[in-house]
Amino acid sequence: MTPASLRTMNLGHLLDQTARRLPDLPAMIWGGRRWTWAQMRGRVDAMARLLAQDYGIGKGDRVLVQSPNNNQMWESLWACLKLGAIWVPANFRGAPDDLRWMVELAQPKLLICEAGFPDHAAACDLPTLAIGQAGFGPDLDAALAGHDDAPLRAADVARDDPAWLFFTSGSTGKPKAAVLTHGQMGFVIANHLADLIPGTSEADASLVVAPLSHGAGIHQMLQVARGAVTILPGGPGFDPAEIWRLVAAHRVSNMFTVPTIVKLLTEHPAVDAHDHSSLRHVIYAGAPMYRADQIRALQKLGPVLVQYFGLGEVTGCITVLPARLHEAGEGWALEGSCGFPRLGIQIEIQDDDGNPLPPGETGELCVTGGAVFAGYWRNPEANAKSFRDGWFRTGDLGHMDARGFFYLTGRESDMFISGGSNIHPREIEEKLLLHPDVVECAVLGMPDPTWGEVGVAICVTRDGSAPDLATWLGPKIARYKLPRRFLFWEALPKSGYGKITKKLVREELLRRDALAGADG
Structure with a gap:
């Protein structure tokens, strides 16, 4: 039995709570298809029963997912959460050998693979469910038809029980798998809602312009928590014209992206051809945004940019520079800043020995707080290098000013x-x-x-x-x-x-x- 002091909410309850409160409102729109919250909850619970009854998936088991954005890929996250299993999404653009290596590291019991990736499925010696018609496994949607979609009670979990193996982008060497837990993610979701998209409700709409396997997936969990509809582009690739059409058609109020995508979107002529006045929060992360690109985006979109700095290991939850602190004019006081510490997060600029440095001096940005991950999956060497005296060492260099705003200089590497x-x-x-x-x-x-x-x-x-x-x-x-x-x-x-x-x-x-x- 889990001690009361360690027990936490299974993240799957977020979907249950929203489906109970807003059953008939749209949860996801993808092209011409849409699902209400009640329908999504039913599909997720049927999928959880399918995974448990047909494939023996239970608490702590890993489920590997190779797929671009679609409703089944997204539903697989919530099915895993409800079971207490661990979701292991791959970057779908990776090679079959990349997936094979993930199998070796994560030791999953099942692969869920989109039909367009037969070589990836063949690279993994695993039972496989196919998203769509494929020759390498049963069709997931057809398999769901034989399973009860009645509400399923989520598994009991402790704060440190893993929920998601989040693979880093691997700028040096092979990607590492950061262990994201139910307790940590509960903190992150509340923090993101407070610091990034305050006031979000079922009246809002969120557009996905990045893979759900990584930061965009974290962001969409916020929408589930608040009942905002998720919009998936219908095309196979990134199309700025389609993005701006969808913003206008669905009155999109928030989207998460990276500076490169903001740049492409605001330089495309379609930005001037569609109404984007509904946007309140255009969140960019993953890298600092160059000032020239910030100015262009602010001129096109108005004061809607929200920057946060964070790594997958801290689930994006280190600093925030809200929309009210972005300005388009020259001589901007906070030029180059990635913002101030997130709610409940402590940051220090430390020297090589772990000593805190005073404002203005450059050192390594180190962080502690409820958003810090539980460590790397089966990688004690990386854990030893990345943690010091309870601080997570980000590997990013920067300094803090006298008011507590942070400025990144670059990676140590x-x-x-x-x-x-x-x-x-x-x-x-x-x-x-x-x-x-x-x-x-x-x-x-x-x-x-x-x-x-x-x-x-x-x-x-x-x-x-x-x-x-x-x-x-x-x-x-x-x-x-x-x-x-x-x-x-x-x-x-x-x-x-x-x-x-x-x-x-x-x-x-x-x-x-x-x-x-x-x-x-």
Whole structure:
């Protein structure tokens, strides 16, 4: 029996409570299909019985999911929660070998795989349910027909019982699986509702523009808690014109995304062709947003931007910069800030020995509080490296000002040392993006026999031109920070979550340099 002091609410009750209170209101709209809260609750409970009775899934068992966004993929989360099982969603853009490695790490009992991924299903020696008609397993919807959809009591859980294995984006090495628990996630959902989308109710609508397997899935759990309808785009890929059409058609009030997507949405002509006045919260996270892109988005959308800084390990719950603290004007007092600490979260800037640093000094951002994850799944080495004296070490460098606002300089792994001086690429990238022709850029350190490392700036311009950025940037930055090379590419490589990652940029740079050397 779970001691009363450790017992917590099973997250699956969020769906039960909303379905009981708002049975006939829409829960999800996907293209021409829609499901009420009562219908979704019924499908989830039928799926939970299917998993338990036909596949032996119970408390603590892992269920691996390989699928793009759709209603069945989303329902599988809630079915797992109700059973006390652990949801293990993959980035659907990953390769079959990536999924095979996840099987080795998580040891799931079942794979739920969308019909368009037969090679992924074949890579996993697991019982498999198919989303759609497929040759590798029973169709999930057809299988549900044989199972009772009456309300199912959720399993009893403790605060530290795992609910979700959240795979990091893997900017260095293989992704790690962060263990998100029922108690932790209950804190995060309440915190997100308070800090990110206050006042949300069943009158609201939320549009999904990112994979539900990661941050967007966390965000949509907030909508379930408050009864707001979730809108899924109907097309297979990212289409800004469809996004803005859906915002207007459904009076969308909030959406979660990343800076790259905000940039694409606000630069697309469709932003001016559709009514987006219903938007109250456009939440961006995953990376700081360049100032030039912030200004453009604020000019197009008005004061609706909400920034939060957080990692998967802290479930996005470290700092917040609310809409009221975003301004479009020059000389903005909080330029470059990722905000102040989230409710119930403590942050320190620490030196290499774990000592707190005073305002203005740069160090590693470390965090403690109810949103911090339970550790990495079966990875004691990573846990030992990531925790110190009860603090989670984010690996992000930054400083705090006298009022308690935080500013990120970059990742520890991004910083490079040239001629004995520490150089943080973020500062250089911010300035480069103020050039009228530069739309994307990445600065990284590369080996140099004289200086140890020198900066290389890889830029994407609007018209494919190659302006003299060294001359333009020279007066705006200390000489030792000026990149020694400026390269111009058609596009920068991005992760499966739409983020520019230095790992991918570095790999592409090395590949191109190697080809150039071979040709020479």
